[in-house]
Amino acid sequence: xxxxLLSLVLTSxxxxxxxxxxxxxxxxxxxxxxxxWVENATDADRxxxxxxxxxxxxxxxxxxxxxEAPLTFQIQFALDEVxxxxxxxxxxxxDPLVQSVLNNDIKAxxxxxxxxxxxxxxxxxxxxTTTEFNQRVANWISSKKDPRFGCGYDRLGYQPxxxxxxxxxxxxxxxxxxxxxxxxxxxxxxxxxxxxPPEQVVGSFALGEFALTGxxxxxxxxxxxxxxxxxxxxxxxxxxFMGHRPVAAFGNSDGDLAMMQYTAANPRAKTFGLIxxxxxxxxxxxxDSHPPASGKLVEGLQVAKEKGWTVxxxxxxxxxxxxxxxxxxxxxx
Amino acid sequence: xxxxLLSLVLTSxxxxxxxxxxxxxxxxxxxxxxxxWVENATDADRxxxxxxxxxxxxxxxxxxxxxEAPLTFQIQFALDEVxxxxxxxxxxxxDPLVQSVLNNDIKAxxxxxxxxxxxxxxxxxxxxTTTEFNQRVANWISSKKDPRFGCGYDRLGYQPxxxxxxxxxxxxxxxxxxxxxxxxxxxxxxxxxxxxPPEQVVGSFALGEFALTGxxxxxxxxxxxxxxxxxxxxxxxxxxFMGHRPVAAFGNSDGDLAMMQYTAANPRAKTFGLIxxxxxxxxxxxxDSHPPASGKLVEGLQVAKEKGWTVxxxxxxxxxxxxxxxxxxxxxx
Numbered sequence: 001x002x003x004x005l006l007s008l009v010l011t012s013x014x015x016x017x018x019x020x021x022x023x024x025x026x027x028x029x030x031x032x033x034x035x036x037w038v039e040n041a042t043d044a045d046r047x048x049x050x051x052x053x054x055x056x057x058x059x060x061x062x063x064x065x066x067x068e069a070p071l072t073f074q075i076q077f078a079l080d081e082v083x084x085x086x087x088x089x090x091x092x093x094x095d096p097l098v099q100s101v102l103n104n105d106i107k108a109x110x111x112x113x114x115x116x117x118x119x120x121x122x123x124x125x126x127x128x129t130t131t132e133f134n135q136r137v138a139n140w141i142s143s144k145k146d147p148r149f150g151c152g153y154d155r156l157g158y159q160p161x162x163x164x165x166x167x168x169x170x171x172x173x174x175x176x177x178x179x180x181x182x183x184x185x186x187x188x189x190x191x192x193x194x195x196x197p198p199e200q201v202v203g204s205f206a207l208g209e210f211a212l213t214g215x216x217x218x219x220x221x222x223x224x225x226x227x228x229x230x231x232x233x234x235x236x237x238x239x240x241f242m243g244h245r246p247v248a249a250f251g252n253s254d255g256d257l258a259m260m261q262y263t264a265a266n267p268r269a270k271t272f273g274l275i276x277x278x279x280x281x282x283x284x285x286x287x288d289s290h291p292p293a294s295g296k297l298v299e300g301l302q303v304a305k306e307k308g309w310t311v312x313x314x315x316x317x318x319x320x321x322x323x324x325x326x327x328x329x330x331x332x333x
Numbered sequence: 334x335x336x337x338l339l340s341l342v343l344t345s346x347x348x349x350x351x352x353x354x355x356x357x358x359x360x361x362x363x364x365x366x367x368x369x370w371v372e373n374a375t376d377a378d379r380x381x382x383x384x385x386x387x388x389x390x391x392x393x394x395x396x397x398x399x400x401e402a403p404l405t406f407q408i409q410f411a412l413d414e415v416x417x418x419x420x421x422x423x424x425x426x427x428d429p430l431v432q433s434v435l436n437n438d439i440k441a442x443x444x445x446x447x448x449x450x451x452x453x454x455x456x457x458x459x460x461x462t463t464t465e466f467n468q469r470v471a472n473w474i475s476s477k478k479d480p481r482f483g484c485g486y487d488r489l490g491y492q493p494x495x496x497x498x499x500x501x502x503x504x505x506x507x508x509x510x511x512x513x514x515x516x517x518x519x520x521x522x523x524x525x526x527x528x529x530p531p532e533q534v535v536g537s538f539a540l541g542e543f544a545l546t547g548x549x550x551x552x553x554x555x556x557x558x559x560x561x562x563x564x565x566x567x568x569x570x571x572x573x574f575m576g577h578r579p580v581a582a583f584g585n586s587d588g589d590l591a592m593m594q595y596t597a598a599n600p601r602a603k604t605f606g607l608i609x610x611x612x613x614x615x616x617x618x619x620x621d622s623h624p625p626a627s628g629k630l631v632e633g634l635q636v637a638k639e640k641g642w643t644v645x646x647x648x649x650x651x652x653x654x655x656x657x658x659x660x661x662x663x664x665x666x
Contacts, residue, residue: 053530130572187576197386198576199532208572210565210591216598217591219572225558232543239463239541239552241574243520243531258543258550265549 024159030317061179063252069292081124137188150329159323180230235262248272273309280315357492363650394512396585402625414457470521483662492656513563568595581605606642613648
């Protein structure tokens with residue numbers, strides 16, 4: 001009621017200056033499906049009503065809220081960190097994986113597979129305190145630009161999805177990220193980029209080690225108990241961290257399928273599922289069965305049909321991909 | 334502002350009928366220290382002000398929010414479950430630990446140490462779905478009474494601590510539980526008992542296993558990746574789940590010390606620490622260096638002195654221990 005009143009007052013004060021929710025979406029079926037579901041879920045007079053205390057919704061991050069091509073931003077960070085740190089680590093000189101990174105031989109790095117990835121994470125994401133790690137991520141973000149889009153990675157959240165997060169929160173939904181990305185990495189950025197506080201950001205993690213220090217305490221990052229928050233681990237993480245069954249799930253790849261199925265099977269709500277299909281090579285990237293790095297989408301499209309999930313055609317359904325105010329370089333491309 | 338107005342209106346409407354915050358506390362130094370810290374933390378004109386977005390506070394559960402003697406409630410649950418399930422498990426007949434449980438030989442169970450405990454948890458907390466587990470906890474809670482206090486375990490939250498949780502929340506603090514107890518076990522009870530939703534309850538956990546079923550999905554509890562959320566693991570869990578450094582910590586044992594030190598070393602706030610000292614054999618229990626089951630408190634008392642933490646003398650500082658309205662049997666004892 002108060003929100004309605006405030007909204008009326010603001011409308012009369014500001015006229016058309018008020019931003020439409022979802023203004024970065026074209027007026028196509030995807031947007032209509034979102035709005036219809038939210039209206040159904042929030043109208044206490046309908047059988048589809050979802051009580052506020054059950055309005056938990058989950059979003060994948062890489063490829064759903066920001067790009068994951070040509071490499072995920074976090075892998076780019078790890079590669080950049082290896083380059084930055086190498087001079088301090090003469091012992092890395094004989095390491096073929098490190099040498100591939102230093103030679104920018106991404107094919108060789110990719111060929112090292114998951115063990116190679118875990119090793120890169122160990123070199124750049126462990127054996128330092130959480131404070132130091134956060135600082136390194138912040139430094140990297142403030143100094144590095146995406147080579148294609150010409151602005152900082154923290155300015156590349158998809159504008160339609162950021163508006164969707166706002167729209168859902170305005171309607172009483174608690175927005176969570178459930179991502180294969182590193183939990184500490186994302187949390188440096190999530191509040192500013194998405195309005196999501198650290199405790200609502202869940203990702204891959206490893207356990208820390210606590211210690212008293214001379215003047216305080218520290219938590220050192222390790223690789224112990226590493227948990228890869230992808231595929232069937234996503235519902236497990238949702239249960240562990242959030243402890244509620246979601247009522248809506250937003251993803252873009254087969255790695256999100258289990259999370260979406262877990263959500264769709266919520267017996268207490270008429271749920272919503274949405275898959276972002278990357279169809280826009282001109283403004284972003286176009287891929288599904290053969291992604292540049294991560295984000296394979298084949299089974300997800302099939303199940304979406306069976307389940308009636310909304311599939312976003314990025315090219316047709318999104319008016320803008322990135323916010324020109326956030327990333328002015330986009331405008332001049 | 335709105336809260337103040339509402340409070341004024343209610344005061345004039347209801348007069349003295351409004352419950353004092355912390356009415357179950359005597360007007361001793363402990364209560365005064367709490368109120369003073371909250372006033373300092375919430376007054377924007379003081380240097381001790383803590384912005385609302387940093388007001389995260391953490392509570393231990395066993396021995397801090399509810400009793401942990403003569404056994405923790407969850408161990409009692411495990412023992413009761415072994416008794417309930419044994420007829421369905423003829424293969425348990427030759428198991429000495431199970432036989433000790435069935436014979437109510439608690440000494441022998443205790444002598445089995447941590448491996449014994451883990452085995453009891455495996456028998457009663459794993460290889461079932463999370464849905465089934467929650468139902469078992471709910472069934473147990475609704476059918477079982479604490480033998481000494483004569484009412485359900487979910488009615489034995491300490492009244493002063495429940496008021497303290499309310500008081501902190503009314504002042505904009507986010508209240509979290511960080512406990513050695515099982516995360517799934519506590520979450521069945523936390524909303525109703527403490528007003529704390531599942532996602533703000535952190536405890537010992539193991540990873541689940543996700544599966545599609547004929548008509549939906551399930552998460553099966555396992556013992557994989559078991560994490561014991563005690564002692565130096567508590568700050569690790571706070572970082573992992575909450576992702577903020579707390580500004581206040583409430584515990585009762587040496588197992589809470591690392592969490593309290595981690596909190597006290599928060600460089601961004603004038604923090605608060607409080608230890609519940611069990612000094613009241615008549616109304617609850619009296620122990621520190623030699624607890625009945627868990628809750629050893631020796632080093633914590635020492636560090637509390639050095640750090641200026643508040644130590645609650647349960648006998649002197651608490652007007653009531655349990656809420657007579659919750660547990661009427663108490664009144665007639």
